[in-house]
Amino acid sequence: MAGTTSSSDQPIAGRTRTETESLIGFFVNTLALRLDLGENPSFEAVLQQAKGVTLEAHAHQDIPFEHLVEVLQPPRNLGHAPLFQVLFVLQNAPLPDLELPGLELTLLELEAVTAKFDVTLEFRETAAGFTGRLEYDTDLFERATMERLVGHLRTLLQGIVAAPDTPIHELPLLTEAERRQFLAWNDTAVEYPRDKTIIDLFEEQVEKTPDAVAVVFPSTGSGQGEDEEVGYGELNARANRLAHRLRALGVGPEVLVGLFVERSVEMVVGLLAILKAGGAYVPLDPEYPTERLAFMVEDAEMPVLLTQTKLEERLPRTKARVVCLDLDTEMKILSRSSPENIVSGVRPENLAYVIYTSGSTGKPKGVMIPHQGLYNHTRWMQDNFPLGNKDKVLQKTPISFDASVWEFYAPLVAGGQLVMAQPDWQKDIGSLIETIIQHQVTILQVMPSLLQAIISSSKIGAVESLERIFCGGEKLPFALVKQGLELSSIELINLYGPTETCIDATFWQCSPEHSVVPIGCPISNTKNYVLDVHLQPVPIGIPGELHIGGAGLARGYLNRPELTAEKFIPNPFSDDPNARLYKTGDLARYLPDGNIEFLGRMDNQVKLRGFRIELGEIEAALVQHPDVQEAVVVIREDEPGDRRLVACIVSDLIPT
Template identity: 35%
Template sequence: MSVPSAAVDGVPAADHPSGRLLAHVCHSLVRRLPTGTGAAAVRAALDVLMERHPGLGGVRLFDERLEVDAGDPEARARVRREASRTVDGDPVVARAVVLGYADGEADLVVVAHRRVVDRRTLGLLATALSVPGTPMELPDAVAPDPAAGTAARPGSPAGAGVPSRSGVPSGSGDAAVALPWGLGDPARAGRTGTVELATAKVAADTAPALLVAATALVIARYGASERAVFGLVTEDPVAGESERLVTLPVYEETEVAELLGAAAESIAPGDVCLPEPPAVGVLLTGERPGEVYRPALTPAFPATLEWRYDQDGTVGGALRHDEGTIAPAVARRFAGHLDRAVRELARAPVGTAVGGMAPLTADEAAAVLAAGRTPARGGTPPAPLHATFRAVAAAQPDAPALTGPGGTLSYAELDARSDTAARALRAVGVLPGDLVGVRLDRDTDLVVTLLGILKTGAAYVPMDTAYPAERLVHTVTDAGIRILVSTGPDFPAVDGVTVLRPAELSSGDGDPAPDANPDPGATATDPDAIAYVIYTSGSTGRPKGVAVPHRNVHALLTATAADFGFTPADTWTLFHSSAFDFSVWEIWGALLTGGQLVVVPYYVSRNPEDFHDLLVRHRVTVLNQTPSAFAALKEVDLRASAALAVRLVVFGGEPLDVRILRDWFRRHPHTRCRVVNMYGITETTVHVTAHTVTPLDLTAGSRTVGRALPGWSVSVRDTAGRLQPFGVPGEIWVGGAGVADRYLGREELTAARFVVDPVSGERVYRSGDLGRLRPDGRLDHLGRIDDQVKVRGFRIELGEIRSVLLEDDRVTAAAVVLGGDPGDAAGVRLDAYVVPGDAGVSTEDLRRRAARYLPEYMVPATFTLLPELPLTVNGKIDAGGLAPAPAIPGPPPSAGTGEPADDAVLKVWRDILGDHIGPHDDFFTTGGNSLLAVRLSGALRRAGLPPVSLRELHIHPTPAEVSALIAGREPTG
């Protein structure tokens, strides 16, 4: 393939108002003085130079005699120390030090501030001092610059408050954002670490290009990118200094010769000045025999690579880094990979593709795999969920098992009720291995039905009661469901599908049947059999079913029960929809550890005040929440007088911003209420990792989701499936006990996502999530690689929504993007952009159709009609060019309504959704959602108005209707 030449951006350095990239640092040169030349001769030479060049009055000369020979380690250490000391004082231009030794030899060390003495001038100055009588013409620039101010004074200590062009001191921890792989500690910002790079022998004519190419290869790998971007400063004793921004393409198929050629082009003469210093900079220096040059005494960039090459082809250097940006351990590995890249490129045939050069050695790969794997805990052999439940029920038959709106069932009663349901299901033809659909509200019947289905040897397929008819039909037909349990008469008719009501699964009088064992063979189900199938959003336009075996859930509880301290004394809540895999953790976590499960009705789950009352009333100890839902609950808890009994809070479903816990920890110290952030995927059985959050995490703004659960493994891969080094972003691969069986009926997709790891040989799931692994095995979750997003805890493929929109014959093009405030879970929304092919189509038509096929949480909050979609130069959707149109105001108030334009309810409404809202705009079709509904209710209260519940808002969704609804009510708290 053809590799484009290096891209160079910027303006000529001489014309740039900000000066040069390295203007804020010092450099040094060490040269052996000719035999017989001592400090007196150097002083005489300096006096002559100062007469001819008054600017050299800023050069200070020192001399010292050491009582050791020149080759003594003490002498070499002293030279290094003098060459590392920055220019100190004002108006010092440079410092020269003569070090004399016992054997008559002497070294000259010259240190200068780069703003006034460049590389070429430094060499001329050293020559003039070391060889008295040498003619020397110094540039006029060798003089203090009064216009530079204190920030650029030649005498200012380099790196000590001298700002870079971005206004941030070089090496500042703020630069860590640009190096996600650095894993630096902000508390160590400003401390310099140094790692020496190995010395090697290469072909002299290719040495500079080889060093730049090796750097580009490693930077691209660490950046998980097909291009390497870094600042390049080339310095030559004769030609002087030039700087530029280099962008080198590093594709899998790029050949060594192509990469070397592009690198050579990037070094070609030319000088530009960068508007902002990049995070990684390369200082490429050619050295003369007999001298040692250091181009920067402090890191010129947060990560500074100083490469040196001699005329004989000897190459080497050092990595100098700010520890606030790059952790020392990461720096050592990064330097090791640079050394390896130099060796591999030097010996590789020119036609070799660089993609074949493994980023890690076998030992490094083994260490990465080991860090991401947690050994499984010992425990009971895997068993079907219902068999484990029966054993728990036999051990504590009278203990409370399930509490719902209708009362509480003991373990014995729940066991008997589910036995009755199992017999009824078997009577209508349910067989082991079947898939049985379930569309029930969160109540006692739901749990009884799920347990009864498992006791038949079948698996359950949950569907939310809010799903539209088309999605329900797709799920039933895709899963091949013949029997379905649903409340109400509204389930859409599907040929060959029998719909049962919960009452049909119980005995005639509602009492448990006397025979508690419906079929002895039912409890002997293979633990590898499928327990449930949960449908997740699919990029092809239709949801995909994830089939999860019994043994996976058993492994999940075995991995967590001891650490989390689950006991029969715990009370859990069933807060989440059965179609959301968090419910698997809630239901079976409670019932298989002997705890009590309290069902949270839908409208209670959407009203934080009512939910808080439920937690207090039932003394709930284990609370599972998405961060979005918890944020509203936390605000209620801060105002509540009644104390919670919660000892464990488990977060899942979406990324956690740990800062929301600041107030929570004040009221519930982490020593009394443990908070655990868990990362997980439906395809890997709910949870994969766990991290206990403490107040220290709040200070650090931690993004970690912790280590893999016992029996699970995590690793981070590049696009070719190769292991990434510690700290380097890539796709999260999950292995171990939680990996699901397959996607139902999707052989190709199953083969693409559930793969055999070529490194470890185990079966793993490619998550599509972006992450990085830390050396201690903790995983940082960094978002999605593709266009899958999470909204209010729901994982959504934007492609599925787009596909539904495009199925409308009146639509010619469509795009769906995540909009709103990404830092506000309630404010995040889906925005749809549609190019209509029919002039008569309206946004309301599109919304109504989307609501027929998509669940409420997947219906875009805004629909915007466009003549065409904006595209980038690469032909992709230009998301930056999309802006949602404001909602269309509703009809004017009818005569006699008496609604003033400054209605207090309407003001609150506009504070939540925007000034474009009219009195008759529907809350849920103008950007509202259940989380914003909670915010609206609180805002009404703060405005001195009576709040409204979510149920009331669904029935009365406009400002005008709510104004009429609350007229005459007394405001609350």
């Protein structure tokens, strides 16, 4: 909708009667115009529609705008005008030549002191063409935003003049400078070897440090037993023996192998062995309900499944060859198997793993990730957040989540230690913190909710070894960032990435100076696009759906070609005909510095006064106050039509 007014010589001036022509006063009425932009019409069609709508509105111009509001009864709010918030004015009447004896007259434009609407766009027709003026509410918009808006309007008008029959949603909007900027933000190309996999990196590390400790599996903490430690050479040999066994069972490139084991050294051996054999692992979490496990086993049609004897009875019925890693007969077979590295013939485009995620239909869907995505992520991580032989990474994420993938491999390709939490310790904050303290863990990956629980623990003061914390899986609140950075000498990194983009697609190194915590910029060889529903790039600050492309992209969904075609679409911005984009379904926007801010899911937006509002941004501003510990902002409507933002805070201050 838009509001229009006209100059005094137009019928809309409100002087439709002869008696009012000589009266002094303000008779201008405001018309609310509605245009139907559905079905993506051309600009010419929109122009004709606007002409018809305007003429029809002129026929009823004597109806006061206030009366129209009373009849329609739209939702009212004291913060803005009803029915519309943008006013368009065309001043197309010639200015009279006013002459007074003995005086020289100069026409002065009066600057508005207060904006009457959110945005007012006024054009004046002159002998030289049109001149424009933009008026806006400074409480709502920054000057830089409106300057970009003017640039978009200019680009749009140029596009209309060049091709008026173009569908409106295909008309250009971004300026050339913005297009170049977007290309620069997606310039993430890094040359990595195209013939290597994660196994190559691991085996290279084994050659460097065969005697160093690779995996530590802590004792139960009851004082009974000792920690289990496995060196790089031993771990490689055990994985090789199992890999040769898997090859004998027919495992090779593109063959799926189920992994149904508890967190243990056997889990690490199984992961490495499957990849060494050339296969792709399918994690089956023992914590999953039987029905979900049964669906995954049936859907994946895996010919081989690795498990442990204590879990065998929980296995759903399967045609797969079941291998119990801790069964005596199996252990004897493995002891006779070769400990030498295996040549599997696997290529970067072959599958590395298939992880099942929840589906909208209620049935899980298997996300197929090739080796090239895993290799790219590992190299990016090591380039940007390098690990060394003194680093210890805590592995506590369930294997069914893709965040577990880098926990396993990041330390093993860098000479570090993989410290594995006991199977049930991810639910026990005290045990996790004790593990961090006792084993001097330096690297930790957690969801924000778990980080909050760790920071709030009374034991946090004894944690001195942590150097870097990665957060992902949930939106990271600024209040939590402040708390995390208050821990001495700790880096805090915000990670974002759907399972379909191989663990992480963006990253942001947190700092206390930024009240908004973005998801950051793309990782190596990854491209991000914020697009509208017509796959057109949206300007800076405008919400759109985040699309992701590049080396980390999944092949698609296992046995779901229709869903794959729906979610993985051709990349319209690439010259490569095989390039694709993943439609994340996440709402995001570009910040002026090129970082991306996550706004929520597409189907979970907050709208107020016609604007999409990110409540987290307001919450972030509130918690900057020294007396505010936590804040939650919601929309309330205590009285019909009176929708308001309400903040609930947690503070140490006691009201008096």
